Amino acid sequence: MVTTKQAEPREPASQSEARCQIVRTLDIIGEKWSLLIIRDAFRGRTRFSEFRESLGAPSDILSARLTKLVDAGVLEKRAYREPGSRERSSYHLTESGRGLALVVGSLVQWGDTYNPYSGGKTSVLVDAVDQRPLSVAFVDDEGHPVATDEAVFVPGPAAREPWEPLR
Template structure:
């Protein structure tokens, strides 16, 4: 049976960009991951720092857990009920590259009048770090020379 694109599940899309956006393409999802990269783990921390409605936050956290981006861990403060904290998985931590790419794009094309809010630094040396395209030989490539080309699973009418 052939299904339309609209009725396909997130795992049926051939395009990896499409599949990825199905999982993390909503604004709140990426902001939750950003804040998790900054060390936040608790529902209240995400809610208070992002200003996201609780029902939206609960739904996004659940979808990120289901997608394997976050994992839920139970904790209990003395005298309080059990709650859950949310921690990045290896898959979630790998989204750092995506967020830094968005940050670099935003800093260049939609700059904040007050300057950059976040900087990328190597934790060992403190030197500035930026994303780059690197060839198989280790050479940094000019982004203008990089193209998306059909891969082995691309449909004939790409």
């Protein structure tokens, strides 16, 4: 069973803070290039030049996205210096960033299932130790798989009004 450390609940910073977890998450990773930077970080890229070469993103936009991901605690900026060169920064996934593996894995899995590329898979989810194929799934608190059509979203304690789950 996969467990993830959850952040402590906090009081809303202001009336304008979104209640919805999806809105708050997209505020951090929802801009164009952000998830692709995170994907590339999972692939081992850490340097600005590696991200720029891989993604083809304009330098000013790439810089802004990296800064936002660092400010949000998804990436950590570390200084490095190659011999004879000036100091530069590398970018590494934090615990929060590594927690996005489920998000990125879900997007990969959805794309392979519902919008496959004719040339084949560009990423494959595997166990790091023995390379067994993996898939993203819902599991209950005992680690038993739950079918996607058996999982529903229900109101949480911060919901503004009662609503019915879609079936």
